[in-house]
Amino acid sequence: MPALPIPFLTHGRRLTAAAGVLALAACDGPQSTLTPAGVGAERIADLWWWMFGGAVVIWVVVIGLAVYATRFGTGRHDVRRARLLIIGAGAVFPTVVLTALLIWGLRLMPVLRPPTGDAAVRVEVEGLRWWWRVTYVTPDGRRIPLANEIRLPVGQMAAFTLTSPDVIHSFWIPSLGGKMDMIPGRVTELALEPTRTGVFRGACAEYCGTSHALMQFGVEVLEPAAFDDWLATQAAPAEAPASPEAARGRELFLAFGCGACHAVRGTPADGTIGPDLTHVGGRLTLGAGILPNDPAAFARWIGDTHEVKPDAEMPPFGMLPAADLRALALYLDGLT
């Protein structure tokens, strides 16, 4: 295959390596419904394994019967017995099995769609082409704007309020539970309750246009204390640049008008069109789950935006001198 333009292959070692470790530990990856880390995902995985076992048995029996009927049993049975087969295997057996399965499935519904009145964590997520605007709402009503990642405390229910201003998206963290669509003009809700800590991946599940494949996000489940620390950090304004080059990056950021779309709390940049960048350097990934979070990836995102994510709303700044790009990248990388 020719050169690979998708950056996560050439630069994505950090996330990929982390994912690889997880994948080994869990057999099949940080985005899998089969290595559940949430109440919903666990119950659904149980349902799957039972259905899978049952399906294998039924398939073997049906095909075995068909093979017997065409190869070995042919001519040995009268029509009456054949009719019994239709009634027994075609009508009675499926009715019994399906009724039982339906009862099981429907009894899961209250677990998967619980009332969210006493949820410990409240998060508003807005799906946009092709990123996620995330707002944590604290019990005292403060709103903490983030983007493209979700962190949750283990063992506590999180309630998500889901919306979209443009097209239909679908919010999905396979390891934690089922998905829920984000529909323009509507508000949908989803409750997730993580059962173990770890790093996972979320993705947009509803086809939403050109870069649907590149609309993902990082997920981390933390111990409650670590979660509280993290949220407190996110609520705080941005830290000052740590080096002269980073400080020059901040000047460039403001001079090039980045603040028209992006906010960096604590600076004059207060745009709301694009993701809030106050703590962008501390996130699990860049570009909505598709790049590792390092200065090189920042430079790549700013310079080759549309190579990284076709049709993204952000205009590329590839015309900037390399030194400027590097300074900008360094500044943003330092916003932890």
Add this chain to the structure above:
Amino acid sequence: MSDDTETRRAAAQAERLLTAWKTPTGWRYWSAVNNSEVGLWYTTVAFAFFFFAGILGLLIRAQLAVPGNDFLDADTYNQVFTLHGTVMMFLFAVPIFEAFSIMILPEMLGARDLPFPRLSAYGFWSFLIGGVFVCGSILFDAAPKGGWFMYPPLTTEYQDGVGVDIWLLGLSFIEVASIAAAVELIVGILKCRPPGMRINLMPLYAWYLLVVAAMILFAFPPLITGDLLFEMQRAFDWPFFDPDRGGDPLLWQHLFWIFGHPEVYIIFLPAIALVATMVPVFARRPIVGYSWIVLAAVGTGFISFGLWVHHMYTTGLPGLTLGFFSAASVAVAIPTGIQIFCFVATALAGRVIASTPMLYVSGALAIFVIGGLTGVMVALAPFDFQVHDTYFIVAHVHYVLVGGVVFPVTGAFYYFYPLAGGKTLSDRLGRIAFWLMFSGFNIAFLPMHLTGLRGMPRRVFTYEGGVGFDVLNLVSSIGAFILAAGFAVFLWDVLRPKGRQPYSPRNPWNAGTLEWLGEMPDKPWGVRSIPVIESRNPLWDQPNLVRDVDAGRFYLPDAEELKRETLVTSILDAEPIQCLRVPGPTFLTMGAAAGTGGVFIFSTYHWWWLAGLSGVLALGMVLTWLWTGTALIPEKPAKDVGLGTTLPLYKSGPQSVGWWAMFITMMGDMTAFAGLVFGYYFYWTIHEDFPPDPAAGPGVAWPLTALGLFLAAWLLTVLARRWNAGGRRQSFFAALGLACLLTVAGTAALATGPAVTGLDPTAHVYPATVWVLVLWVGIHAAVGVVMLLYCIARGFAGKLTPQWDIDIHVVTLFWHFLAVTVLVTVATLAGFPLVA
């Protein structure tokens, strides 16, 4: 000596039959309308689209073979997967059964042709033009890229270019062809069976087709409604799906899936019908559980209309709704299971002989059962929350459609191939193709279940390495190419020159049903004489049937007037009631299809003048076709059809096939209208701001005036029919003329209501909904006026008389439906704001 006379007489009869049914030659070959030619073209073109979409599938698999591939860019990939699904669904899966049925159904029923051969031809040409238009778009980088279900608002507001319009208009056009086929098949099955073939003696294939055609009638119209709303938003900014102006993207999902789920069964049931046709032949005994199968097919048809929400489990609908649709979705597995076990039971009670078609049937069973089992899984809302929109679903749909359609159809291709040209396909190549297809398919699609469970969403142009998708995708891609190799072998078997190969023996599989009655190769007359049927498997149970048919000892052994004739029988008992003359070759149908195609294609580019011109052309062609080809007054009222029976050549009112065709068409039309009204009430139940201000409605006075005018026009049409029958010709003409004027006035009055109250259809969804109902009535009123004028002209031309009056009967029937449409529209527009 008398034997000699007998032989010479039979030879002369055969000669005349051949002349009447002669297939045109040279370039005029393309004017043929007979079912054997049209069916063959239809099948060929549907398979051509299948191979085209298959190549698109290979492009998809090439792109996804390795993570981060750049074989296709995002935009191209999105066009490719959209077109792959669209073409497979709309240009192969549905049309292939129409194609097969047009070809073999008349033969199965011992009919010379279906009752409306020109309608079939029109349907075929529409399908060809629309299909080429839709497929060709990708060559110009203009293909639709919204996925095969085109969810707004992505496709209404965020995708420029004509791709979405090509999808909407191209497919609406093809939907029209499907509805035409449904009308043709229903009337054909109900009215054109051979004498004695009571409805409980029909081949199972006919039962299945009857169910499917009825389903088309109720499933496709909601999509046409959806397409209309969608295109009004695309072209004129009427905000049906725009939440900022009161619209709702979910309405499209409802309309699409009310179509889309039954469509799965519309595709699947005919393929099962093919299995039900082949299994008894190779089990060497009649099917076990005939009535079980019929009931199960009807049951599947019914239940399939109650499942659509299972495509919308993750849209945040209430738990009760999810529970109801989970139950219904699970329940549909029961009739399907019954059908499968009827086949197993037949094999068990019979003596199965191995054959290539049976090999494909077995493969179909092995694959389809997996698709059915995963179908039950995804029918449960909780499990669907996880796997919805993932590769698990991709695997599921392919197991259902490839196991439930592609394998049975390929098997049936091997089985029926001798009927098309008298030659057989190669057993050896058939087996090689099978094993390549079967192994390739499973290698490609079995791993996808796991890919989906590991969290890979569908419709992604690439994926990240190291997350658990890499190996699985590579295996899938390898499998896809093995599958394709199988189809290449199959294609070679079909295309390889067979000139030196001997003709197949007559009835090569020793089947029991009438389509195998013919010689190899068959004559264009379909059947030498139309037999009297006493059994479900007449070729097995009725001794000397073939000999007597060949000797012309049954009905219609002759074509004295050199006209194409077939028998019409009663619906339940198949008593002969009419000798129907069916029209012969013409280019009018091709012209009418080209005109209709022009309307849709030029509308895509907003070239309204050319679209209008094409519309006029299409209308002219259709009117000429009707004028010269239908309701022809016979030279004598009745004729001797053989066996001492004399049958009328002309039947009017509910006894005519034309009346039935109109009735069935209007059932579909009313379903589309119901879809529009559903939209109105959907907005009202879901949205508090609908209607935004009751006082701003179209008022009461103008709509009621319109209702009065329309009802008067309807009454006059009914009276005109009576006056014509009673010989009061002056009153007849006057009534029709006045009805035309009243219709025009009524339409104007209906439009005046929203116009004077200043309803702007682009401002909010409420005025848009009002206007679209007005538009719907307006279009129907225009058709109604054309019909009235047509009757006036036929009357003046002496083609519509008190004795020969099919035309006014059919038009009156249309007007009954139009009256109901206007009544419901006015009640909704004028009455509803008062209630709300």
